[in-house]
Each structure stands twice: as C-alpha cells, then as structure tokens.
Amino acid sequence: MPGLLEGVKVIDLSRYFSGPYCTKLFATLGAEVIKIEPPHNGDPIRGYGPFASETSSIESGAWFLYLNTSKQSVTLDIKSQQGISILKDLVKSADILVENFSPNTMEALGLGYDVLHDINPQLVVTSISNYGQTGPYKDWKGTELNLYATGGLMNITGEPEGTPLKEGAPLAQLGTGQNAFVASMTALMYAEETGSGQHIDLAIAEYATNVLENALMQYSYSGEEYSRVGNRGYGRAAxxxxxxxxxxxxxxxxxxxxxxxxxxxxxxxxxxxxxxxxxxxxxxxxxxxxxxxxxxxxxxxxxxxxxxxxxxxxxxxxxxNMQDILEMEQLQARKYFVDLDHPIAGTLKYPGPPINPRTDISAWVYTRAPLLGENTEDIICERLGYSHEAFLSFRADGVV
Amino acid sequence: MENTQPLKNYRILDLSRIWAGPYCTKLMADMGAQVIKMESLRVYDSHRGPVTPAPGIAAYPDAEPGDEPWNRNGWFNCLHMSKYGISLELTEEPGRNVFEELVSISDVVVENFRQGSLERLGYDYEKLKSIRPDIIYVSMPAFGNSGPWKGYVAYGIGQEQLCGMAHMTGYENDGPMKSGINHGDPITGSHAAGLVLAALRYRRKTGKGMFVDVSQQESAVSLIGGEVISYQISGAEPERIGNHSPYFAPHNIYPCSGDDRWVTIAVTNESEWQNLVNVIGDPTLHSNDAFANNDQRMQHQTELDTLISNWTISQEMYDIVHRLQEAGVPSGPVLRGPDLLEDPHFSERNTFNNVNHPQVGPKWYPGFAWKMSLTPGQVHWPAPTLGQHNHTVYNEFLGLTDSEITKLEETGVIGTKPTGSRII
Missing domain, CATH: 3.30.1540.10 (formyl-coa transferase, domain 3)
Structure with missing residues (x-):
C-alpha cells in the first residue's frame, strides 16, 4: 500500500487541529509523517475528550485518533539542546516541516526559517498561526471562536435578530489545514523542480476572509452590507x-x-x-x-x-446527525468508512478519504494514530543512526 | 509580466461552475497555473447571475447590473482572476472537435456537473484518456460517481446539512443553523486542489494520469471526521451550544457599544481568567466561589455571561479587544464587511486585493489564501468577461486560424454574448 505521495517526508511539529489536518492529508496519502510531540503529555489535543479509555485518555481522545491516522509519533523535547540537535538531523532529509506555534516561537527555539534553510535549502516550511507571521495582531491570542469572528464569518451566521454565531465544528482551523496542504504541495512541486524551498505563512483568521465570498463582494461592489439571514438563503425564499x-x-x-x-x-x-x-x-x-x-x-x-x-x-x-452519517446508504455503498483497530481505543469506523482517485495503486494508506512516542526509538536509532546507549541517555535526560 | 510561479507549467481545463470547482482552480490560478475556464453561452456559470437580473441586486457595482450583467457580478468576479475565459458549445459537432483539442493540450480536466452529464455527451474518463493518455480527470458531483445517490444534486448549503455541520451549529436549545456561506463548497474545492497536485506529482513520477472521483459530501464529512469518532465513543450526538465551548468558560460573544457590535472572549485556562478579572476590574470576582475554577465557571455560564456583557456593553469593540490582548486574554472583534477592509492588520498583510476590472472598476476582493516567501501569489488579470480569451486560447494555444475562429463565431459555437441562461 504505497500511497500517492510515497517517499515524501514530513516533519510535523503542529498541535491541535489546523496543522494536524494538513499532515493527516500527507500521511494518509502515503507520505512519511513524523509527528514530534513533547515528552509526557504530547499534542495537547490528546487531552480533548471524549476518550475511548478513561485510564489511557492520552491515547484515546476522539479528535486525536482521527487527526493523526497514518503518522508516526516521536517524543522530543525541542526546548533542550540535544532535542534541537536531533530535530536538525531529521530536517536534513525532510521535504516539508509543518508547525503551528505562535509566531517567533521557532526563532526563539533556534529553529527560525533561515536556520532550517541553511540546513536544507530545499525544505518547505509551512507555518500556520492565528493571524500570520506579520502584522499588528500577529501575537494576539485566539481560539476558533475569536478567529472565526475576526475573519468575518461569524457576523453573517445566525438569526438577524439574534447574536452572531460560530459554526459548531472548528472549521476555521480545519479549513486552514486543508489550504496548508495545497500550499505545501505547491511549494513541494516547485522545490523538486528548482531545488529551492521556501516559507509559507497561513493565518487562520485569513482563511475565514478567503471564503467569505458573497458577504465581502456585496459590500465591496455596492456598499451594501451583507447581514445575518438565519436559515433562509440570502435573497431567497423556500x-x-x-x-x-x-x-x-x-x-x-x-x-x-x-x-x-x-x-x-x-x-x-x-x-x-x-x-x-x-x-x-x-x-x-x-x-x-x-x-x-x-x-x-x-x-x-x-x-x-x-x-x-x-x-x-x-x-x-x-x-x-452522526448516527445518520454512519448509516447513510450512499456512504456504505461507496465503502467510505475505514475500520481501524487501536490497542486502546478498539475498533472504530473512521471517515475515509475526502476524495477518491481511482488508480492502479492504493492512493490512500490508513493506519491507526500512533501511541505517544511509539516510534521514537525506531526513528532515532534506525533512521538517524544514534546508538542504543545514546538513546537511553536521551531518555534519562528527559529529551525523549 | 512573466509568470515565474510554481504551477506555471500546468494547464487545467476547467468546466466547473458556482463555487466548489472554481475555488479549487482559483487556488491553483493564484499560484500560476494556466486555468482555462470553459463556459457555454447557453448555460454559463450561474455565478454570473441572470441575463436580465431584477434591479437593485447588490452583487453588482452600485447595485446596477449594467448592459452586460454577466460580466459585472462580484460573486463570479472574485473567483476567476487570472483564469482564461472561453466559451464553447459542447453539443455542437465543431465544438466537440475543439473540446477534444483542448483536452489534448491540458494536464487536468475539472468538472462539477450533475453526475453523468459529461458522460452523456460522450466524454467519460476512457474517452478523455484516449485523447490525452495521461489526463487527470476530476469529476466532482455532489455524491460522487457511484452509489444509489450518484444522480442526486446538492449545493453547498445542502452539503453543510448532509455532512453533520449544520446539526452541530445553532443556538442553545434551538434548531440547526446554516453558516453564512455555503461552507461545503470551499471545503471540497480545497480538498480537490490538494488532490490534483498530488496526482500531478504522481504523474510526474510515473507518467500515469487518473480519474479522480469526488463526492462533495464525503469531502465535507472527512473534514469534521473527529465528530463521527466522538459519537462512536460517547454515544452522544453533538449538542448545539451556541458560542459556548464544551471545554472552557467563559467562551462567548458579548455586546459592545454601537449597533450590532460584538466582541468574542474565550478563556482557556486559569491565568487567562485571572487576567480577564483584572481587566474587568472587579476584585470580588476573584473570591466568588461560583467562578473559582473552570468546572464552576462552566456550571455558572449564564451568570458569568451576564456579568461580562454588563461590562462590555458600554465599551467600544476594538478598545476592549486591545485591552484584553494586552492582558493576554484570547479575544477578538466580530468584524463586518467594512471593518475587514479597514482593519489595520489585514491592510498591512494585504489580505485583500484591489483589482481593476474593465466593466466594474477597481474593487476589493479576497486575496491569496496563503503567503509564500519565494513565489508569492499574483493577480495576472481580473476575472474574464464571457468568452474574453477565446482568441488567445483558440489561436495561440490551439493554433486555429483567424478564419477558423470566425467560422466558429458565426455558427454560434463560440462567442461573447449569452444565448440564454438557466440559473438556480
């Protein structure tokens, strides 16, 4: 089961929703995605329930399981010198690095774009953040609620007489993750043709502005504000x-x-x-x-x-609703769901490929989400060539 | 301007309409791909609006449709910049010949007709493949190209419902609510663009094209797949909780001074809560047991929301946000159309593009979906008027002579004026 993107190597420093959705697309299309997680707790989304196992919640949160299929997990303290050094080793042979820290975090860690570029000039670095890497709000704190609102989507969702409303799913973050995949693929194609990598800057708030479509255009064209219309289509009935x-x-x-x-x-x-x-x-x-x-x-x-x-x-x-989706005859006829077994979460039906290329190879490769640090030793010893003794000392020092 | 962009070597023949397909090819056109948008004069892209629209529709400049309203509709013009616009009647024999020549010079064909429409015209994947062996053919009907619902139709508004997004969106104790946009469309558009690039890369390695079957519904379910897993684990359907969070409180929208002005505040940990209390300046909140920790605050959300609303209601939106951000509290203004275009952050980042369309004049449009340090997005020209690039494409790309092109015009196979339009 090679996958359409077999051979592409991605280092994933991202957490929560946006970056992990981008790298989920890479991983399930067959790229090797090494998910770097902080030792002990890992990606904070591991703390988001519901959990399939209350005793091993860190391995069994629903969104974690979904967003991290087909990836490998390596624990690494990238705040330590040794951790940085190991990460830099990985960067040498990688095609893409995805991160969604707040701007300047990578620089503060000594992993700014210039440093990464010096190590590997062909590397594509994809940065996702709330408001982008530049501009007066770049350091603003924000959650899905805040970003959905600042990007203009919230004002037009909801009843005219009610408050603006956020959509239930974290769509600004996930949507940015989708676009991050398109951007990263674009840059990868270019890097493979020219030898030049580059830095991509995606802002979650700007995702919202990019899909505003009618709301922005109406104001821009006629000066007439587009407003909330509840459940009726704008300018339509029935x-x-x-x-x-x-x-x-x-x-x-x-x-x-x-x-x-x-x-x-x-x-x-x-x-x-x-x-x-x-x-x-x-x-x-x-x-x-x-x-x-x-x-x-x-x-x-x-x-x-x-x-x-x-x-x-x-x-x-x-x-x-979710039950309707699981039972939908159309989805069953198309064998949309993928059953994946997980040692702690058990067997669940995972929503499958968003898109179905019909090829002579299997375009998508689905394996369960990794346990925290499941692939650490493999990657550090087998891939990077550190000795078993070195690995044990990294572990004793809390680096892995 | 010379095209030095990353996708300049790829040509996409784009038969798609409305939003999902056009968003897919917009993302690629912004990155330099040669996108040829093909429309029929009889049934042009309905995003161009009616041939004779009712007066006063705000999608037109100053709500004036003008003499050629199909070229002046903002909803269309925001999605087709830098694409080549051509017209062609696929139901006419000479049109079919030209179409086959276009396929032969294209890397990708994208369509989102009702399932089977192109096949009924004789153009299935096998046929296109016989014309261009390594073609990547992206077909994106509502429910995909197989299964009992394959002939069904659905628009972006329906996809929000069928994928579960509408079910979990709404005010507390109220019914489901649609988003302000047709959110299913850009979701599928972006997924499709990503897959096209993966397919192009695979073709570069293997020489093989492929048929890409897109179900817009599956695309949308996949994006929010964690909710489907959540349901299997908990047995509980997602609840509609307005702007609250299942994890944290306070987490809501609060009224500010002025008409329909709001601020969002989302406290995700104890230090942010302490900082919020300090900005509000009511020390009794520190010692109030009802708000002592996140569990307590979740339980007393109504009381908490009232209290915060009483503090926000007399203050200016941006002013509150600046004070909260200085104190490290996640917050943001609820921006409206005019705010977005004037906002200092978006202005500095050039989030919106000002583009001068010959039949519209300079207007603001959504910009590029991301920034690239080496090969930034470019607007090569505004959205094409109907058939604007017929000569460029048919002459320069296909090598048809002027007299051949004139004959196509005279027989109505190509042109620049609609000959009728069905729109939804």
Whole structure:
C-alpha cells in the first residue's frame, strides 16, 4: 500500500487541529509523517475528550485518533539542546516541516526559517498561526471562536435578530489545514523542480476572509452590507432549513423551472400559483410559501423528504446527525468508512478519504494514530543512526 | 509580466461552475497555473447571475447590473482572476472537435456537473484518456460517481446539512443553523486542489494520469471526521451550544457599544481568567466561589455571561479587544464587511486585493489564501468577461486560424454574448 505521495517526508511539529489536518492529508496519502510531540503529555489535543479509555485518555481522545491516522509519533523535547540537535538531523532529509506555534516561537527555539534553510535549502516550511507571521495582531491570542469572528464569518451566521454565531465544528482551523496542504504541495512541486524551498505563512483568521465570498463582494461592489439571514438563503425564499417529522430538512426551491415540482411533491396546488413561480415572487411572499409547505414537511420524515425532492430533480437535503452519517446508504455503498483497530481505543469506523482517485495503486494508506512516542526509538536509532546507549541517555535526560 | 510561479507549467481545463470547482482552480490560478475556464453561452456559470437580473441586486457595482450583467457580478468576479475565459458549445459537432483539442493540450480536466452529464455527451474518463493518455480527470458531483445517490444534486448549503455541520451549529436549545456561506463548497474545492497536485506529482513520477472521483459530501464529512469518532465513543450526538465551548468558560460573544457590535472572549485556562478579572476590574470576582475554577465557571455560564456583557456593553469593540490582548486574554472583534477592509492588520498583510476590472472598476476582493516567501501569489488579470480569451486560447494555444475562429463565431459555437441562461 504505497500511497500517492510515497517517499515524501514530513516533519510535523503542529498541535491541535489546523496543522494536524494538513499532515493527516500527507500521511494518509502515503507520505512519511513524523509527528514530534513533547515528552509526557504530547499534542495537547490528546487531552480533548471524549476518550475511548478513561485510564489511557492520552491515547484515546476522539479528535486525536482521527487527526493523526497514518503518522508516526516521536517524543522530543525541542526546548533542550540535544532535542534541537536531533530535530536538525531529521530536517536534513525532510521535504516539508509543518508547525503551528505562535509566531517567533521557532526563532526563539533556534529553529527560525533561515536556520532550517541553511540546513536544507530545499525544505518547505509551512507555518500556520492565528493571524500570520506579520502584522499588528500577529501575537494576539485566539481560539476558533475569536478567529472565526475576526475573519468575518461569524457576523453573517445566525438569526438577524439574534447574536452572531460560530459554526459548531472548528472549521476555521480545519479549513486552514486543508489550504496548508495545497500550499505545501505547491511549494513541494516547485522545490523538486528548482531545488529551492521556501516559507509559507497561513493565518487562520485569513482563511475565514478567503471564503467569505458573497458577504465581502456585496459590500465591496455596492456598499451594501451583507447581514445575518438565519436559515433562509440570502435573497431567497423556500431555500434553507425547515423542521420536519423527525428532524430538519433543507428545502432548495430552484431553479425556477423545477419549482412546480414542489407543489406536486407537497400536494399543495396553491404552491403552483403564478405569484410564487419566480425567485422574486417567492421572496416577496416568503412567509406564505413557508406556511404552505410546513404541514407536509411536518407530516413526513427527513430522508423521505430528501428523496422525494431528489427524485423530482430538486436539490433537497436533510440535517444529518452522526448516527445518520454512519448509516447513510450512499456512504456504505461507496465503502467510505475505514475500520481501524487501536490497542486502546478498539475498533472504530473512521471517515475515509475526502476524495477518491481511482488508480492502479492504493492512493490512500490508513493506519491507526500512533501511541505517544511509539516510534521514537525506531526513528532515532534506525533512521538517524544514534546508538542504543545514546538513546537511553536521551531518555534519562528527559529529551525523549 | 512573466509568470515565474510554481504551477506555471500546468494547464487545467476547467468546466466547473458556482463555487466548489472554481475555488479549487482559483487556488491553483493564484499560484500560476494556466486555468482555462470553459463556459457555454447557453448555460454559463450561474455565478454570473441572470441575463436580465431584477434591479437593485447588490452583487453588482452600485447595485446596477449594467448592459452586460454577466460580466459585472462580484460573486463570479472574485473567483476567476487570472483564469482564461472561453466559451464553447459542447453539443455542437465543431465544438466537440475543439473540446477534444483542448483536452489534448491540458494536464487536468475539472468538472462539477450533475453526475453523468459529461458522460452523456460522450466524454467519460476512457474517452478523455484516449485523447490525452495521461489526463487527470476530476469529476466532482455532489455524491460522487457511484452509489444509489450518484444522480442526486446538492449545493453547498445542502452539503453543510448532509455532512453533520449544520446539526452541530445553532443556538442553545434551538434548531440547526446554516453558516453564512455555503461552507461545503470551499471545503471540497480545497480538498480537490490538494488532490490534483498530488496526482500531478504522481504523474510526474510515473507518467500515469487518473480519474479522480469526488463526492462533495464525503469531502465535507472527512473534514469534521473527529465528530463521527466522538459519537462512536460517547454515544452522544453533538449538542448545539451556541458560542459556548464544551471545554472552557467563559467562551462567548458579548455586546459592545454601537449597533450590532460584538466582541468574542474565550478563556482557556486559569491565568487567562485571572487576567480577564483584572481587566474587568472587579476584585470580588476573584473570591466568588461560583467562578473559582473552570468546572464552576462552566456550571455558572449564564451568570458569568451576564456579568461580562454588563461590562462590555458600554465599551467600544476594538478598545476592549486591545485591552484584553494586552492582558493576554484570547479575544477578538466580530468584524463586518467594512471593518475587514479597514482593519489595520489585514491592510498591512494585504489580505485583500484591489483589482481593476474593465466593466466594474477597481474593487476589493479576497486575496491569496496563503503567503509564500519565494513565489508569492499574483493577480495576472481580473476575472474574464464571457468568452474574453477565446482568441488567445483558440489561436495561440490551439493554433486555429483567424478564419477558423470566425467560422466558429458565426455558427454560434463560440462567442461573447449569452444565448440564454438557466440559473438556480
């Protein structure tokens, strides 16, 4: 099982969500990802529950298990001289180094870009931080909540009369991790062609600004602010999330030529009236349209409503919970989930590849997340050639 | 300007529309890839908006659609900078010949039509491969190219729901809420761009192209996969908790002076809590048992939120944030459109690009998704008007003569004016 990126070597100093999602994509595509973790506690996300084992929580947190599949774990105290020296040895043969410390941390450790570049001129260094490596806010503290808000996404999410709202999943961090993978791949291609590595700077707050799309454009073009619209699509009606018999569904009324189907599906002739035929008309009479649709929606279940719309060519959807996702016939038919066994967490169904290249090799390689320091001795002795005695002394000194 | 960017050697034939596909190729065009955006005059990219839009739509400059509204829509123009814009009717025989020639000079073909649409026109992977043996063909329908739902359609707004994101987004004790954007789209776009690069690298090593099957739904579930693991471990569905955190308190949004102005504050440890109390300047909070530790604060969140709101409500948003950041408390302003463009941090980092489009004038757009020290992103030209680069691509890239191009124009196979448009 070689994977599409077999042979690429990544050193991963990153923690939490953003960097680890980037390196998860590398690792599951077959690159060798060495995850450097501080001795004792490791990546702080190991402390995030729920835990599959309360007694070995550090090995069994849900997000840790998910984000670190196919990686190797090496514990290393990179605040110690010996730790830095070992890391520099690894850098010599690496293609990419990913880190998401606050800006200046790497310099303070003696691992600034210039130092790394001197050791390995072809190395790509990918830095992810809250606000980027430059600018007046570069040292600001921030969590997902803060960054999602500063990047402009929060202001446009939520009810018009309610407060701005954050999305439930840590999407600003994960989204930055996705883009970090694209950026790192771009730089890797260039480095392999030219011999020149470089430093990439990604800001989580800027991820939000990059996907604002309509909200920013509307203001930029017309001076008119885009605001919160709750569950109704902006400037649309019969377009959003509605309650139904056993949960919630997404009703998508367009395109106009398909609208009459809604009247048929919902058995309400009134919905076929001329005044609702166009997007503009539905917007004008949005509350009437909702009132006409609601009885049928409440009488029916989410999956049936979804399929009824789809069978009539309408892009209906439903609000899936985790159980729905695990049971979804489409995902099962496509063998999306990957069963992975873990000595402490047991066997779980892992969401599989985000994208499916059909190749004559296995594009993706899934192995369970590593135990803390599971690969330390291997990498330090086998890869770097330190003696077993040296390794034992590193361990005695708390370096590994 | 000479293109010295990292992806300059790659040519992508981009048939994708709306946002997911165009975001994928935007990320690559920003890094120098030659992206040829191909549209039909009958069914152009619906992000260009209607042929005759109702007046007053704010996606147009000063809400004026103008004579050629399809060239003046901000939602389209922000996603297609530095791409070559061509038109071509794939249903016409001469159009098919030209298309096959375009495939033969491209490294990658990207499409996000309804599943099977291109295949019905005779263009499946095997066919494209026969034209260009090492082609990388990226097909990104809503649910992928196999399975019982493969013919179903879904937009970004639906993907947020089908992947579980909407389920866990919402106010406490209230229903699910969509995001302010169609978040499924850029998620798939970025995943696809990454995979295209991995496929190009694999091809460079092996000479082999491939078919890349994208299910937009799987792409979105994969991004938040930790939640699916959490559910299997705990048996509990994620709860909707507004802006609170399952781990820390206080963690919320608080009103500031002015209309619809807010600040976010997220305390993640004891020292940040002590620092917050010091900034608030109410020493009794230090000794209040209800807030003595994180567990206590989690239990008394309502009381805590009221107390902090009473402190923030009369103060200016940026002012609070600066004081909190000086004290080391994670916080940030809730920025709106005008704030983003005026914010000193984003200004200094050139987070937004000002680009002069011939039919729009200079406007602000989202910038590059990352900064590169050696080969920074570049805007080579604004989003193309419909068919703007027909001559460049058909003549310079494909080698068609002027008279051949004129004939294609006269027979309506290519052109620069829409001949009808279905939009959603």
């Amino acid at each position: 377009w959003g999330i509605y309650p139904c018999g056993d949960g919630y569904v997404g009703i998508i009324a367009g395109p106009d030529q398909n609208w009459p189907e809604v009247s048929t599906i919902m058995e309400r002739e009134e919905l076929a009236e001329e005044k609702y035929a166009s997007r503009q008309g539905r917007l004008l009479y949005a509350d009437e349209v909702d009132a006409l649709m609601l009885p049928w929606l409440l009488d029916n279940n989410k999956v049936d409503i979804f399929k009824a719309g789809q069978e009539h060519g309408l892009g209906f959807s439903f609000v899936a």
